[in-house]
Amino acid sequence: MKLFRAMCNEELQDMKAINKLSWNSKFKWFGTEDFVKSRVLDGKFNNSNFVNDRYSNLIEIDFDDASLKHFSKCGYNEFMLNIRKVPLVKIISWKLI
Numbered sequence: 001m002k003l004f005r006a007m008c009n010e011e012l013q014d015m016k017a018i019n020k021l022s023w024n025s026k027f028k029w030f031g032t033e034d035f036v037k038s039r040v041l042d043g044k045f046n047n048s049n050f051v052n053d054r055y056s057n058l059i060e061i062d063f064d065d066a067s068l069k070h071f072s073k074c075g076y077n078e079f080m081l082n083i084r085k086v087p088l089v090k091i092i093s094w095k096l097i
Contacts, residue, residue: 002062006062007059027083059095061091064090067091
């Protein structure tokens with residue numbers, strides 16, 4: 001299943017360097033493409049209008065279907081992944097959009 005995440009330049013560079021999700025908090029949030037584009041990249045999400053590159057990169061991540069059971073679904077468009085579940089999740093591929 002493909003999920004999307006908006007991230008800052010620093011998080012993107014960390015992801016490129018280790019070729020997997022970069023972690024510095026307890027949870028990572030993902031969403032559908034439409035949700036992330038309309039809600040997260042709107043310039044108002046999580047005070048992003050006060051921080052220049054908070055959500056400047058849109059990443060498409062293709063997760064193995066078996067990995068999705070490790071996400072918590074929050075509403076219809078958001079998925080949350082706890083840091084403790086990262087070893088159980090397999091990323092097939094990811095790309096910068």
